[in-house]
Amino acid sequence: MATSRPHRLIGFLESRKNLTGSACGLAGVVLTLTGVAGPYWPVVVAGLYGAGALLAPPERPAPPDFPDPSAQLAEVRGDFGRLRGYLADVELPPAAEEPLAGLTGLLAGLLEPGWVAEVLAADPEGLHAVSRAVRQDVPEAVDAYLRTRWWTRLTPGQEPPERHLERQLALLREETERLAERLRDAEARRQESHTRYLEDRSEH
Structure with a gap:
């Protein structure tokens, strides 16, 4: 069980949901730096991350590699x-x-x-x-x-x-x-x- 947690963490970090959410969250940081987000920048960044994670296509396991x-x-x-x-x-x-x-x-x-x-x-x-x-x-x-x-x-x-x-x-x-x-x-x-x-x- 202990060894599976690092694998799960790495899998989540490499997942489409996290990558898409991170890209959207980065856009929120850019908005904050340009002054668009204002004092609510944490909410904006978190909201954009969550929206990106929801919009990302779901992960799917690779099909079995049967011989041709x-x-x-x-x-x-x-x-x-x-x-x-x-x-x-x-x-x-x-x-x-x-x-x-x-x-x-x-x-x-x-x-x-x-x-x-x-x-x-x-x-x-x-x-x-x-x-x-x-x-x-x-x-x-x-x-x-x-x-x-x-x-x-x-x-x-x-x-x-x-x-x-x-x-x-x-x-x-x-x-x-x-x-x-x-x-x-x-x-x-x-x-x-x-x-x-x-x-x-x-x-x-």
């Missing part, structure tokens, strides 16, 4: 590299290799440094979807398969866990394909808009 989309994309790209290393070390069924390869190929293309990644970074929903796939969906699907496969060996006759893994990877691939199509459509609309702009300009 480019920094977020770089983090996801690094996590994707770790995910690929994890996938290289696990044993997956042959039927899951094709949807997994298609999925990781799409993710790699979206995260490749360059203009495509810049388009993704400008799309918050798309960036969130890719981040969720890399950090949650794919690792969870693979880990759940590995765990369930071990239990299936102890209790044969259950539904093969490979089916769930294949279906999950196929769904994630379809979802990522839809994202890529949406980003492509946005670029196509941008191109069409530029064509219409040039056509309209040529008519005038």
